[in-house]
Amino acid sequence: EDKVVQSPLSLVVHEGDTVTLNCSYEVTNFRSLLWYKQEKKAPTFLFMLTSSGIEKKSGRLSSILDKKELFSILNITATQTGDSAVYLCAVPLAGGTSYGKLTFGQGTILTVHP
Amino acid sequence: EAGVAQSPRYKIIEKRQSVAFWCNPISGHATLYWYQQILGQGPKLLIQFQNNGVVDDSQLPKDRFSAERLKGVDSTLKIQPAKLEDSAVYLCASSFQGTQYFGPGTRLLVL
Numbered sequence: 062e063d064k065v066v067q068s069p070l071s072l073v074v075h076e077g078d079t080v081t082l083n084c085s086y087e088v089t090n091f092r093s094l095l096w097y098k099q100e101k102k103a104p105t106f107l108f109m110l111t112s113s114g115i116e117k118k119s120g121r122l123s124s125i126l127d128k129k130e131l132f133s134i135l136n137i138t139a140t141q142t143g144d145s146a147v148y149l150c151a152v153p154l155a156g157g158t159s160y161g162k163l164t165f166g167q168g169t170i171l172t173v174h175p
Numbered sequence: 176e177a178g179v180a181q182s183p184r185y186k187i188i189e190k191r192q193s194v195a196f197w198c199n200p201i202s203g204h205a206t207l208y209w210y211q212q213i214l215g216q217g218p219k220l221l222i223q224f225q226n227n228g229v230v231d232d233s234q235l236p237k238d239r240f241s242a243e244r245l246k247g248v249d250s251t252l253k254i255q256p257a258k259l260e261d262s263a264v265y266l267c268a269s270s271f272q273g274t275q276y277f278g279p280g281t282r283l284l285v286l
Contacts, residue, residue: 066218069286103179103266104218105279124282149217153273162208162231163275 062087062158067150067166075174078140082169094133095163096124097149106151107135122129140173145170177201179278181267187284193255196281200248200269206230208275209242209252211264218266224250257285 063123064087074080086094093111097104111124114156117124121140126133137144147170151163180199185207188194202206205226210218218220223231227247234240239258244250254261268275 079285081282095274097277103280106194106274109274143284151217153275161221163210167215167217 063113063152063154063164065150065152065166067148067169068168069169070144070155071172072175073172074140078143078173079136079138080140080171082135082137082148082150082171084134084149084166085130086150086152087131088152088154088164090154091128091152094126095151096133096135097151099147099149099168107148137171140171142175144174145171145173148157176199179269179276180265181265181281182277183222183281185282185284185286189286190259191256194252194257194283195254195265196252196265196283198250198278200250200267201276204269204271204276205247206270207250208268208270210268210277211221212264212266212280214263221265223253235285250263253270254283257283259285261285262264 066085093109095106095109108124113126113128121138125156130163146171149168152164154162182197182207209221209222212218221235222242224244227244242252264280264282266280267278
């Protein structure tokens with residue numbers, strides 16, 4: 062059975078700190094890994110990673126994938142209170158001509174204090 | 176571009192009652208998903224549609240849950256009868272080229 066594990070489960074930091082969130086996976090037929098940010102509503106898409114070693118960057122957020130060691134990290138630099146959210150890592154079950162269900166990790170709850 | 180639309184946003188019912196949720200995916204997205212997210216957990220897939228056909232409903236509790244996407248666009252998810260453990264957020268998503276985009280969700284509370 063596909064498995065996605067995130068760590069830490071929760072993290073409390075102060076504004077300006079840098080955080081690193083981890084996601085490890087065990088899946089068959091790996092194609093991609095996705096990161097989502099979830100506040101008090103639906104998950105919003107952050108990154109999709111398919112290739113090892115290529116960093117994806119969006120503002121203060123960046124993410125990289127290691128397909129050999131089967132993990133990904135999400136970095137947030139100069140954190141702000143608006144970064145407080147649950148960060149979800151997910152891997153799609155690939156099959157056929159369309160992507161299958163997403164297997165999600167349990168999420169990392171990030172709290173940024175002023 | 177309009178996102179995934181869901182309604183209602185909140186619903187409170189008593190156990191053994193019935194409830195239905197509606198989803199309108201992003202225009203042109205052939206694949207539609209319903210997820211259940213229990214507090215403190217990641218979303219769990221209930222059912223996946225490709226156009227109006229079911230691709231995966233292996234985790235759908237079929238004795239009480241049903242879903243349809245008759246014309247390959249909008250979808251409805253029904254629970255009948257509801258149990259206390261069905262209290263959760265029900266998320267609808269549609270996908271394009273491997274990326275799933277989520278709607279705002281329906282928060283269900285079963286008393």
